[in-house]
Amino acid sequence: VDWCGCEGSCEAYVCPNSRTDIFCAPNNCLVGLFSGNRLRELPHGLELRKTSRGVGVFATRFFSSHTVIGEYSGVMTTHDFNKDKVRTSDYVLKLNKRSIKGKRVYIDAKNCRAISRFMNHAC
Structure with a gap:
């Protein structure tokens, strides 16, 4: 699993995972529960x-x-x-x-x- 690479904040309109219909989760995003791209x-x-x-x-x-x-x-x-x-x-x-x-x-x-x-x- 590739990390999204977002730091500080993770928003759906800029997150690389979002552009490929991948939701952020603890195993691919450092922002965690505050990610705007989490399921x-x-x-x-x-x-x-x-x-x-x-x-x-x-x-x-x-x-x-x-x-x-x-x-x-x-x-x-x-x-x-x-x-x-x-x-x-x-x-x-x-x-x-x-x-x-x-x-x-x-x-x-x-x-x-x-x-x-x-x-x-x-x-």
Whole structure:
């Protein structure tokens, strides 16, 4: 296991591990519990699995409709990801509501280490 190399602070948007979808842990990061790239505890009934299409969150038990299992957090933007010639992020969620100027609103979780960013996939 390679050390991330972060010193003093370890943030998801600069950590080398984060860029390769590796979470920081005591065996690869000196920052420890204060790392912004560490894996938080998954809610009961969920697990992370790596598939041929990437990492995803899978339910290991039944969840009834409208059960909140996590907050999708990230940067809110009006950048139109649908018009990108080159895909810029795999962690974008388009909201149903528009901005007050009528633009589409997206949440880009690319640099956010919340588990919910892996829920935006249809594997």
